[in-house]
Amino acid sequence: MKNTFGNSVAVTIFGESHGEYIGAVIDGLAPGIKVDTEYIAHMLTLRRPDGKISTPRKEKDEFKIVSGVVAGTTTGTAITILIPNENVQSGDYSQMKTVARPSHADYTAQCKYHGYQDSRGGGHFSGRITAALVAAGAICRYALMQKGILIGTHVKKCAGVSDREFGNLCVDITELNDKTFAVLDEAAGEDMVKAILQAASEGDSVGGVLETVITGVPAGVGEPWFDSVESMLSHMMFSIPAVKGIEFGLGFGIADMRGSEANDPIRMDGDKVITETNNNGGINGGITNGMPIIFRTAIKPTPTIFKPQNTIDFKTMTETVLEPKGRHDPAIVHRARIVQDAASAIVLCDALAMRFGTDYLK
Amino acid sequence: MKNTFGNSVAVTIFGESHGEYIGAVIDGLAPGIKVDTEYIAHMLTLRRPDGKISTPRKEKDEFKIVSGVVAGTTTGTAITILIPNENVQSGDYSQMKTVARPSHADYTAQCKYHGYQDSRGGGHFSGRITAALVAAGAICRYALMQKGILIGTHVKKCAGVSDREFGNLCVDITELNDKTFAVLDEAAGEDMVKAILQAASEGDSVGGVLETVITGVPAGVGEPWFDSVESMLSHMMFSIPAVKGIEFGLGFGIADMRGSEANDPIRMDGDKVITETNNNGGINGGITNGMPIIFRTAIKPTPTIFKPQNTIDFKTMTETVLEPKGRHDPAIVHRARIVQDAASAIVLCDALAMRFGTDYLK
């Protein structure tokens, strides 16, 4: 449903880049969950542009929670988070932008909303809206942490530079979570930043790959067909702007393998069932098997670049050349990673509540 | 919702490999749509194992439509298709299979259903159930064709052999639709079959990549956030067994590009808006832009192989070695392609009805 995701735990997001507030409503989260505003603020900080390799737009993200939380604890009813938009420079509000930026949603928004869409700063399609997703997801993620479920995402690849593989998941996740530029190998991260700055200096942008790992999810969650865990996670991930691909476990790599290489042998680890490899990313037949859930997403290069591009004016339906000005990111992959963490947390809260009831995260 | 997909057009599937029927209910499809049983039968034939590179299980798929269709035309109310299971060789029904086949759903089904799952022939997790999806999707696909919306899938890659790129989409789609082994380049197809047979001769299996193209979808369909067209399609595709990845347009390939390479320049083609390239696969900001929708899925190698594999017996919770016997496919990628066509058709019927109303496909 458009701007609402979830069945038992449902998140609704709203807002435009230059409106008064963006925000989210989280409905169905169990009562009695501690809501750590420092943690939410920290997550929002990690999403925020840092000025060097991101848009210089200042976003303070001074969110407030206006419903569903009393004395730092969830009440069990709908939680609403508001994030004011500050530092807005909309210019002439009355003039609709009608030159479509290539590979943006400008033209598709026009087809869907017939000119009534808010076009200021990307409107409802702005990456800015992901701040609401991050705030909502931060509450979910914190709740999951209390149940031993950890989520971590790193920039697996950016501008052709690759990070190292995950090693000890607990250690790696913990380290990642405090990093502004989330890589496991700092040297690789520095190379990525250099490559981003290089692209920026040329008026261009870069993309990348994000890898997320989720540990501690019990076996037996998810559904055999249409609500497979992969279905739910991918549904959510493709809601994040710029995501153009997702793969679980070995993903596209598994397509080139033989079954004898790809299959994950099962064995006992004490009284726990584990697999020796995790090529299926923790999911078999749509249902979790107790191993870490692993997936990667492809993040396209930021479509706004500072080079002339052929496009159309969809008001006059004539061809024109666009030379964008303003504040934009030469890369968003490092910022999207916290969105991916948050979005994953929302999916898991919903899936766990569907499986074990609405009090599960209490 | 588990076994139901869709909001305005909703498909429910049911059945087990060795039950009396598998089937589907399609609800919400417009009244007055011609239902071509020959076409459905043809689609089921394309999904059916052919004996050489597939399981020798004979599946006649003598489906019948028992509701929602009168005089070969949809009534507008729920359509139910039943497909009897024939040639069932269940052996001892009373003995629950408790040795988990690696990378199958055996163990996860146990975690979810606590031993009550039907384990005969894979039960509800059997690829057999996709016949129901194909039959339901065939009705949807036929309806879309009447509106000029065409869907085609080819085996882009299998066992390391690649098919050629799509060329003229109309021609290619039409050709693909009649092929048992859907490749654009027959020579590549022959190499794939050889590679599959080679793997089979070694008791092994192979995977592959499927590529789907959908033409004729109007611009302006889909939602900005949680019901992006990518979200809806990926949700559905990950319901198909063995799919472990999906990518739209350039997908993971776009992650290595710069914005200046990746962006799709827009121009006029007469009075129609088109893009010069289609790196975004026909979707911007979650909404269709009128260009062909293009996506690829990663199909893992069939997990059932004829080599000894380490696993556990989940009844005794002890380790054991599995040496599967029975009828199995060394590859399913060529059969999965018709499932992907059908599943795509269901998603589109739903998305179009949500956008334009329940009579749109009439």
Add this chain to the structure above:
Amino acid sequence: MKNTFGNSVAVTIFGESHGEYIGAVIDGLAPGIKVDTEYIAHMLTLRRPDGKISTPRKEKDEFKIVSGVVAGTTTGTAITILIPNENVQSGDYSQMKTVARPSHADYTAQCKYHGYQDSRGGGHFSGRITAALVAAGAICRYALMQKGILIGTHVKKCAGVSDREFGNLCVDITELNDKTFAVLDEAAGEDMVKAILQAASEGDSVGGVLETVITGVPAGVGEPWFDSVESMLSHMMFSIPAVKGIEFGLGFGIADMRGSEANDPIRMDGDKVITETNNNGGINGGITNGMPIIFRTAIKPTPTIFKPQNTIDFKTMTETVLEPKGRHDPAIVHRARIVQDAASAIVLCDALAMRFGTDYLK
């Protein structure tokens, strides 16, 4: 969603009066629930016309369960029940009935389905379809019984004759469940039957009021706003043909009271919280309070009567007079009661699974 109801436990119904099968798919019911086919058959018998005060159509209701049940026990995956239509007398299939029966769905179906609806015997709008609801509900109801949740409905009023009030609920419910004509006071029941036969002899029909009581539902089920227990139950009840009203507890009677009369005082009964009266029908603020849930529905007189009625032919759009012939019920209230029981059971299974998880009814 049209023909699907429920979030965690979802029921889909399908079929037409003169099609091959009607049926239902129950998805999401916990694994390990005993499925008693005798019980289902008994419920179907109670719904079946008995020939004296009902249509003489013979319905054997030889249902079969074709998925989701193995060895008499739910597997946890979608359960499909098929009920063949027998004794069908469709006459000329090719001739669409275009004279609208007043207060039937003939004309509204035409407006919605544009002439493609199956008009034979009422098609998808036939009360016949409720047999599928009864079969699906019977499985749910049996599952609830194992958890101590009992459901009973009596004909509170029919043709102006009233049954007595509920007394000892356990005793009354048990007695009701075996009765063909479910009244608490046999004498009242006999008067009702007489009144029905009198109406029938005049070519007319009668309506009535059904009262349902549900005991054993734990406190704390339901949602504060849009998914209140009253919302869920009423949503379902208005799906039953002929229901034109529903009221909980005192219902419309409470509208004339003062708060001091209407409020239910609360007290302890041992360590259990109870209310002295139950004017709110077991629900406060949309959420169960542990007291019996009580509601009544208004069932309109069967619209098919054997008297001339003014109406239109919606093909020619001209006025005409209808004099129905064929097999029809002079009353359906006594048959609808088992539908109401069954439908209630479906709602409760869904609400309980949403609250306590998918294994709750195991």
Add this chain to the structure above:
Amino acid sequence: MKNTFGNSVAVTIFGESHGEYIGAVIDGLAPGIKVDTEYIAHMLTLRRPDGKISTPRKEKDEFKIVSGVVAGTTTGTAITILIPNENVQSGDYSQMKTVARPSHADYTAQCKYHGYQDSRGGGHFSGRITAALVAAGAICRYALMQKGILIGTHVKKCAGVSDREFGNLCVDITELNDKTFAVLDEAAGEDMVKAILQAASEGDSVGGVLETVITGVPAGVGEPWFDSVESMLSHMMFSIPAVKGIEFGLGFGIADMRGSEANDPIRMDGDKVITETNNNGGINGGITNGMPIIFRTAIKPTPTIFKPQNTIDFKTMTETVLEPKGRHDPAIVHRARIVQDAASAIVLCDALAMRFGTDYLK
């Protein structure tokens, strides 16, 4: 889904009586609809307590729209309305109220939320939250008006005093909409107010019956089974606090009739199909027939009264006597009518968009 209603047009509400904001998100409303803030303010005024027969709590309802509206027009994306809570007198926030008010949601909230619920001023269960529903519904209702669909509700009965029947619907609806105490017969209204004041003077409260009529809805809207128009409307109406019953057309009155009296004869009115009577309230088989939709709801007397009542303290689980103090309404039926108007508008927007597409109300 708890606090979200609707499929194509979805409304989410949030907030607590003593939180910073209450509010609503309306998602899926067509782009290009004029949003008249004066109209919304007027609707909120009609819901507001007026001091004489209502709680003296001052509610200014200075709402603001923070997303989804630009230049007084819907953009087509999620609309968020915030209404600040003013004049809050929460007293000691730290002390949970644990004495359950009879027939309130206090005890059921405790069972569901385990003591974490916000108990200040009724929290999330407060009638205050209906202001959000009114604001959201006002936008929907205004949009419907532009399409010729009018909604009006009057106090059919209050404290035993009855209003007159509807006459000329257009005239009556127009008159009702400007009235603070919505009756068709002013003299009856005065008697009702007197009766309310009498009850108030005795520390007691009264209930009533609301009747809603909706004109201009096209025929063919709604679904045959689970999403009948009655199902959708009743689902929504039982979300309004204090509603304990709903009936369509003649409702419970039809249960005592014979078919020959109850059936609505159909005839032509020029080229329009109408029924001579409207005993079915504009709906047959769950689908609109083009006649006015008519329904009535039973509103229970405000449970908060100023008389001692037996109850329990659910913290100590001991019996006690409650003597409420504070600000409360001796009747809410006259305020609930605007909530009923608004809630009806939301349902209709959703049903129409499902039927005719998301641009229907544009």
